[in-house]
Amino acid sequence: MKTEFSIExxxxxxxxxxxxxxxxxxLSKVPAIADIWTRLEFVAKDENGIEIGGILAGLGYWNGLEINILWVKExxxxxxxGTRILKHAEKIAxxxxxxxxxxxxxxFQAEEFYLKNGYNPIGEMNGFPEGHRRIYFSKELTE
Structure with missing residues (x-):
């Protein structure tokens, strides 16, 4: 039996x-530890109040720190x-x-930076984008 539907x-x-x-x-498979997404988003500013870096991250249902973007002005x-921003987010997490x-x-972004900061590669996609690799990292957080 074929199900009819549209994609919009x-x-x-x-x-x-x-x-x-x-x-x-x-949540029907694994109960939540936290109730909501907790934003851990911080900006670093120079002495003139100009943004020089920042992190967009958060904690999900199972209390894992998920880092979406970490940027530092060239x-x-x-x-x-970058290390100070990262350590700040990790400490709060x-x-x-x-x-x-x-x-x-x-x-071409921050592979060496994350290795230096104790992150372990757990997987990668070769050829994405063409000629490059996308690397997935994790790190056990300890005080």
Whole structure:
């Protein structure tokens, strides 16, 4: 029996239904440790209040630190700014009960940075983008 359906662009209410649907399924399999997504988003500013870096991350239902973006302005790279931002987010995540951190990056971005900061590669995709690698990392968080 063939099921008839349409595929359409998402509206805001559709996105909520999709997110609620996957969360309901996931939580039926593994109970939540935390009730909601806890944003851990921080910006680093120079002495003039200009943004020189930042991190967009958060803690999910199972209290894992998920790092989506960590950026440092080019002239501030290799000066400890990124490490300080990362350690700040990790420290707060640990205080909130996180035991693991996870992220992905590309070989042309921050592979060496994450290795230097104790992250372990757990997988990679070769040829994405063409001629490069996308690397997935995790790190056990300890105080």
């Amino acid at each position: 662009p998402c509206e805001k209410e559709n996105i909520k239904k999709i997110v609620d649907g996957i969360n309901e399924y996931n 002239e501030y790279r290799k000066k400890g700014v 640990i205080e909130k009960g996180a035991k693991i951190s996870m992220l992905d990056t590309f070989d």
